Every structure is written in structure tokens, then in C-alpha cells.
Amino acid sequence: MSEDMIFDVVVVGGGPAGATAAHDLARRGHRVALLDKAGRIKPCGGAIPPRLIRDFAIPDRLLKARVTSARMISPKGVAVDMPIKGGFVGMVDRCEFDEWLRERAALAGATRVTGSYEKITRDAGGLAQVSFRAKGDSAPQTLQARLVIGADGALSQVGRQEVPGADQARFVFAYHEVIATPSAETSDSDRCEIHYRGALSPDFYAWIFPHGKTMSVGSGSANKGFSLKTSVRDLRSDTGLSEAATVRREGAPIPLKPLKRWDNGRDVVLAGDAAGVVAPASGEGIYYAMLGGRLAADAAAECLRTGDARALATARQRFMKLHGRVFFILGMMQYFWYRNDRLREAFVSICKDPDVQRLTWEAYMNKELVRRDPIAHVRIFFKDLAHLLRLAST
Template sequence: MQTSFDVIVVGGGPCGTIAAEQLIKSGYSVALIDPDNRIKPCGGAIPNRAIKDFAIPEHMLVAKANAARVIAPSGNAVEMRIGDIGFVGMVDRETFDPYLRRRAASAGAAAIKGKLAHMEEASDGTLDLTIEPTANDCPKTPYQLKAKMVIGADGANSAVRRAMFPSSKKPPYVFAYHEIVESPADADADRFQADRCDVVYDGRISPDFYGWVFPHGNQTSVGCGSAVKGHSLRQATQDLREQAGLSGQTTIRREGAPLPLRPMRRWDNGKNVVLAGDAAGTVAPSSGEGIYYAMLCGVLAADAVAASLATGKAAALKNARRRFMKDHGRIFLILRIMQGVWYRNDRLRERFVTMCADPDVQRLTWESYLNKKLVRRDPLAHVRVFFKDLGQLAGLPAGHK
């Protein structure tokens, strides 16, 4: 068994697998460490751009959503149809993540089933990692691996971050919980549609985030998130199931995990470690979207590590965060402001949903989401949305000029 690598990637989700695949293509030896024993709670939505940029095959999409419905505390609902500009692909993390791990292994990465137990820097500047095996068919005795560089793509509770960064260096979280249930064969279209994602803005479901009902073909993800202690995510999820007509559907699995909502100010340790994906906090505020950003971070982290190895300059590791924030920092800031403004109470949530009925809001929202960049071709639409936004905040009627 090979025990020394140019790069060890810890975490075999969308971020780590893409990073490993990218580094193999650049000619480096790579180990990909993942316990392969859990499924992350996730709505499973990926935009057009993720499918194109990362060559996601059609068979990995368990459904295609053509609309989203946002629901206010009063029950007022606004349907936002995508139209002919694309669709939202839905994946199931139970099958999607293993597919990506197999893809990285096929490219040449050494796929290792295990979890990081300890990590420290050796006297020669390399990194020593202690791995605890998790595969059922092998001894559980910990063993050592060595690497020149490590990418920590091991989620919000990153063991890499805890080992190599100060304990104070972590992003803020909400806690996400969902249940995967069987999709109904004959659903009430007013309550559930197989090609529509429902997003519920209601303080009873989440006092600071939102709830969701995301169909995945034969299965559906129902869940919510919150950072408020004492708020029962399980009860809120039961309420969501009742609202969507899913109470009687068989529950397939239940999952929960913290969800970071702000990129860390620094992703590298200035030497030989860089964080990426959830470990670096790159989940979009307001929406909680993470798969596309995780995969993008995998590419950026791999490029930064490759540049550092090629030049011998640790400063190159900073490029991962620098490139991410250059392209997406403004969007993250806007989403964080939006969450801070509109998610404060049910009165504002009600106005937010009302604003979503506006055609300009819907078009800009879908174009930005699907293409992952701010829409610049219609500046007047942004101006119109800005003033409508102010009107909603001030409580002015929708038709006020």
C-alpha cells in the first residue's frame, strides 16, 4: 500500500472528489480519504452551470425542477417558473457522492475508506496523518500516511481545520435536518408537484432560515435549518410533511448536520494546508446552496496546491480564496444582507414572498442562480428591483409609485 503522496484530500464529497480528480490530471499523486459511511443532509439541487462545468451525466439527475414555489407565513404562495432558460437538476447524495468518488479513483486517486484521527507537521515540513479505517472488511488498526500538502474538504466539522487552525477560526452555522421520504404517486397538485421545489419562509418552521420540500423523483427531501437553540427541527419537518401531503409517506432515512453560512477569512495555514467547500464556509447565505460552490472550491483548491507544489511558494495557497471571493464574494454579501433583512420576522417574510411575485425579481433570480453570476445586461431591472425592495421594507403597497 502506498503511504506517501504529493497531496492527501480529506473528504470525499463533491469538493474533495473534484479536487482529487483535478490534481491527478495535473500529474500529482493523490490519496482521497473518506469514511464512506454517512450521507450529508442536502436538498440536492444543482444548477445548469454545475452540470456543464463538472460534466455531470444525465443519469445522475434523479429529477429536473422547472419551478420553485415560495410560501409565506400566511400561506400565500408565489410560483416562480424557470421558463426556457434551463432547469434545476436534482441529485441524491446517497448515489451522487459515491459516483464522484469512483470517478476520482478511475482518474488515478488512491481512494481510502477511513477518517482522519490526527494530523501534525513533521520536522521536514511534510504532514503526517493518522487514519482510522472505516471499511467493514479490513482491520481497524490506525495507520500513518504522509503528504506534502493536504486539502481539507471534510465538511463543516472539518477535522483538518480543527487539527491545523485555531479553534476560534470557524464559520457561523445553522443546523440542517431533513427526512428522505417516498414521493407520492397521486399528489394534490396544490400541495406537491414532482417538478417543483417548495421553499417555506415561516417562523414556525424556521425562525431564522427556511424549510424545503425538494422532489427527487421517487423520493423527496423535506427539511429545514435553524441556528436558534431549542427550535425543534424534527417537529418543523413533521409540519412541513403535513403541509405538503407527505405525512403518510414512508420515511427512508433521517439526517442532520451543521451548515456553514459564511466563508472563512483565511482558508490556508500559510504552509501546506488549504480548506475548501463546507470546511471553508462556502455555503451560500440565505439559500444554503452548497454543491456547486463545493465543486468549484475543489478546482480552486487543487489549482492553488498545484501552483504551490510547482513553485515551492506557500503564498500560492491564498489563490483559492482570492479567486472564489473575486467571482462570488459579491453574491455572498448580497445573500447575507438579504437573509439579515428579510428573515428577521414573519412580517418581513410575508413581504419578501410578495416581492417574489415580481417578474423582474424572478428573472434576475433564476438567471443569477443558474449561471452563478450577477446579471449585468439589464441594469434597469436591478434599479426597479431595488426600489420595489425599498417599498416592501417600508410597507408600501405593491402598486405604489
Template sequence: MIHDVVVVGGGPCGATAAYDLALQGHSVALIDKAGRIKPCGGAVPPRLIRDFDIPDSQIVARIDTARMVSPTGRHVDIPIEDGYVGMVDREHFDEFLRDRAACAGAQRHTGTFLRIERDGDETAVVFRDKADGTEQRLRTRLVIGADGARSKLGRAEVPGGDTIPYVIAYHEIISAPPKAANYDPKRCDVIYDGAISPDFYGWVFPHGAQASVGMGTGKDGIDLKAATADLRAASGLSECETIRREGAPIPLKPLDRWDNGRDVVLAGDAAGVVAPSSGEGIFYAMVGGRVAALACEKVLATGQAKHLALARKLFMKDHKAVFKVLGAMQNAYYRSDERRERFVTLCHDIDVQRLTFEAYMNKELVKARPLAHLKIGLKNVAHLLGIVPAMGRAPRATHPAE
């Protein structure tokens, strides 16, 4: 049997690609390691729930407030107007997506990708079967690489696939109390503090009966577990049961090219697709899986491998502007605690709050209020130049790292 497409990696990206292709009647195989849960805050916007038809059973919490915490412990609570941030648990969410792909007709395999073999015009994906340890071969016309930030498939097949910059994310899933000193089950906390992360941020995200507490950094020598312990202590969560600990790389920049011009296209983390500044990846991974599937459909219909490039083209058409703005914000504000302090001060602005969450929920830049954009731009420049002073220090006892 020759498959139309073999998808390597069964996270939200790969499972979405397999599902979309199977629904269109294509012969699809999905290879996933199984047993691995990616460290992830689990936040998903309403647009993801709508666009990918996610049932309520997968949403473990609905968040109505986001708290931004500065290096000095000041915070601003931002209400999420006319919407919410949904929370999923990757342990169950990813399996739901894989199972849905299988129900649509995708053939599931559990194992580890080894290599691609070619004999003339024939392509085969070789993987090690988890059940018996044997090498298995799947003949295929096309391959989608959705195997993560340090994609083995990408490093071997796509130019630049071995050079994606990334941060290391670490989190702990804990049993959360209904409420604690600095913890609210309906509020996401984002901690901008160099003592927690010198170049990214820390988070406390409720998951219903559980919570994700973690941080990310691209710098060597940072004790991720100690920083996470500090976050737990600051939120009154030190004594909560730890259910699992997880760590993984998170890419910081989309690759300039996602395909090899022949039979392979990358998607999701493997293509470097995670939003700068926020580190948000689930929505963009699933969009990446969908556009990779569309590119493969075009190649299968025409026989022209050049259409693999359609995946990146479609993605960037819709999301390049958002990534550019978020990247500029990260470069501007994450470089020092002084800049982080100013960023949290800027978050007090009502225009910033409204436009930020409108963009988050809809996954596009809001163009309806040009005067608000102009105001934000001017305030942004004023904060970066130090014309507007950052607000005073909060009492030391509220410092997240203490």
C-alpha cells in the same frame, strides 16, 4: 511513498479536488468516512452539470417551477425559464464523484481523520482505518481539508477554523407519490415561515421517486423533527415511507483565511462556503474543491506555500458579489414573519423572478438589464420600509404548519 496531496473528506468538494489533481498526474489520496450521507435538498444548477461534466444518469429530477410560500400560506409559483433546477441524491451522487476520482488515479481510503503529524519538513495525515481500526499514516506534501462545517482539520490548523457560524439542517428522504394535495414532482417548494424555521426556511424538493423534506435553523430549542413533520403534513406526505433521516451543520459565512501558510488549505463547508439566504452548497463546494486543487498545483510547481492563498482569492473573485447580495437579503428578510411576508410579495415581481433564476443558473449577477436592477432595488427598499403593503392573508387551512 510521499503523496503530492492528501484530501480529507470525500463529499463533492473533496472528490472534485482529488479528481482534478489526479487528472493532472499528481499523486493523490482521498480519505472519506463512508456510510454518512449529508442532509441536502440536492438542487444543482445547469452550470454545475456543465462545468463538472455530470452525466444525465445522476440527475434524478428536473424542476421547472419554484414555489415560495409565505408565513400566512400565500404562495407564488416562479417558472424557471430557459432552464431547469437539477436534482441529485447525495447517497449516489457523492459516491459517483469519489469513484470518478479513483478512476482518474486517486487512491481511496475509508476511515476517520485523526490528526496531522510533522517531523521537520515532513507532513503526515493520520487516520483510523475503517476496515481494521488501525491508525494509518499517509506522508504528503500538501493537505486539502474538505471535512465539513465543523472541520476537525480546520479547527486544528487554520486561524478561525473553530468559529464558523452555522445552522443545523435536518431532512427526511421519503418515497414520494406521483402527485399529492400540495406536492408536485416537478416543483420545488420553499417555505418561509417562522413556525417552521424562525431564521431560515423549510423545503420540499422532489427527487424523482423520492423527495427531500426538511428545514434549517441556527436557534436552540427548535424541534427539527416536529417542524419537518408539519411540512410533510402540509404537502400531503405524512403517510409516505421514510427512507432515511439526516442532520448536519451548514456554515453561514466564508472564513477570512482558508490556509495555514504552510501545507494545509480548506475547501467547501470546511472553509464556510455555502450561499447565504439559499443555503445552496453543492455548486460552491465543487468550485471550492477545484480552486483548492489549483492552489495546490501552484505550490507544487513553485515550492512556495504562499500560493495556498490562491484558493480563497480565486473563489472570492468570482462569487464574493453574489454572497454579499444574498447575505444582505437574508439579514433583511429572515428576521421576522412580517419581513418574510414582504419577501414573498416581492417574489411576484417578474423582474425579480427572471433575474433571480438567471443568476441561479449562471452563478453570477446579471448585468444585462440595469433598469431591471434599479426597479428591483427601489421595490426592495419600499417593501423593507413598509411603503408597499404585504398582500392579504390566505385561508388558514393552507398554512404550512397546520
């Protein structure tokens, strides 16, 4: 086989994780193929923090809105506004955002390939053969690669076929409707809404996120018997959005926690939703997906340089060192506060607290725990305890 017909890395999946991995590897001079389905869009509120914008050089023109406040709405309809002092949350349209990331990877030298992944086999020399099928083709085609990065979403076929334990992942299922934004008199372009009512989601939350000319109205739940479409219909009705034109509808599973293993110890490493890197409680995934893609690219580059497949495991090791504690804390938050409407009512009440608001936004915007104010953390701990023991009113 001619060397110029072999890719160093085939990246399966062109979302934020896969496109970032392909871009980073191509910039280093590696021969990269980015395999992605045509017309795939993930249901997503589209929130990105300033840290992502800085670290991944995202141009301002991709921001459809700059949210400076979040309105938390309790089961009883109590609204608590959480202003973002000195910062903002960027909102992107995933249709445009993901395509821009893929095109950036191509401009860096990655080869874009459109088709649906099928399987990985190996030739007699152990070289990975990535089979895919282009739309309308009766027979599959093959890409040959030294390494494969699986960034093909929560139900990753790469992961299920290649990485032990990947088929045991648990999910929240998300559904949203992108609608035309009503007139300025009936909408607030710099505020998002998060609804914590059990009727809208028994174990997660529902949302309304502004995207400039459009809005994302959605809900998520791990309860397979719960109707997310009914939830979104009711949310639109309750908020006066029933008559707004629907642009598109999307649904997909969202992983609940990082997988215990991201690589097969040989030639495959996972990234993004395929690796399970969506934050519990908040459902935030774009930043963590792009960071996971970058770390997978670093691990792949090191494996190619040294020939040591153990380098692939460093992607997960580095990610968990940076964010494992945050994921644990958010997972505990979701477990304690999202179980029923009484606790959700208490959770929204806690969000009135200035310390909670300040520390929440500082941690979100900078993607790290705020450690310099231990007294504030102690105050929050005792307030949380009072609400859990029903010693505080909501």
C-alpha cells in the same frame, strides 16, 4: 522514506469539494489519496444549476428530477410560483451523486482510502503525516503527503487543527427526511417548494424538493433551541406527506459564510463546507463546494510546482473575486428578510415581480450577477424599499 510511498496531496473528505479536488489533481498526474468516512451522507436538498452540470461534466443519468418552477409559500400561506423560463434546476440524490464523484476521482488515478481522520503531525523533515483510523481498527494508520486539502465538512477537524480562525465559524443546522414520493396525483415532480413560515424556521426556511422516486423534506435554523425534527414533522403533516414512507433521516451543520482564511501558510488548504462556502439566504452549497475543490486543487498544484506555500492562499482569493459580492448580497437578504414573519410575507410578495423572477433565475443558473439590465435592478431596489418601509401591501 521512499518517494513512491509519499502522496503529493491527501484530500480529507470525499464530498463534492474533496472528490473534485482529488479528481482534478489526479488528472494532472499527481499522486493523490482521497480519505473519506464510510457511509457518510450530508443532509441536502440536492439542487444543482446548469452551470455546475456544464463545468463539471455531470451526466444526465445522475439527475433525479428537472425542476422548472419554485413555489414560495409565505407565513400566511400565500403561494407564489416562480417559473424557470428556458432552464431548469437539476436534482440529485447525494448518496449516489457523491459516490459517483469519488469513483470518478479513483478512475482518474486517485487512491481511495476509507477511514476517519484524526490529526496531522509532521516528521523531522516537515512532511505531513495524516493519521486516520479505519472502522474496527484499534490503532491509527498514516498517510504521508506534501500537501493536505481539508474538505471534511462544516466542523472540519483539519481546519480547526491547522487554520487560524476556523474554529470560530457560525452555522445553520439543517435536518431533512428523505421520503418515498407519493403518487403522481399528489406530487409535482418538476416543482420544488420553499416555506418561509417562522413556525417552520425562525431564521431560515423549510423545503420540499423532488428527487424522482423520493423527496427531501427539511428545515434549517441557526437557533439551537429550535426543534428541526418537529418542524419537518409539521411540514409533512401540513402538506399531506405524513403517511409517506421515510427512507432515511440526516442532520448536519451548514456554514453561514466563507472563512477569512483557508490555508495555514504551509501545507494545508480548505475547500467546500470546511471553507464555509455555502450561500447565505439560499443555503446552496454543491456548486460552490465543487468550485472550491477545483480552486484548492489549482492552488495545490501551483504550490507543488513552485514550492511556494503562498500559492495556497490563491484558492480563497480567486473564489472571493468570483463570488464574494454574491455572498455579500445574499447575506444582506437573509439579514433583512428572514427576521420575522412580516418581513417574510413581504419577501414572498416581492417574488411575484417578473423582474425579480427573471434576474433570480438567470443569476442562479449561470452563477453570476446579471449586470446587463440596470433598469430592472433599480425597479427591484425601490420595490424592496417600499416593502421594508411598509409602503406596499403584501
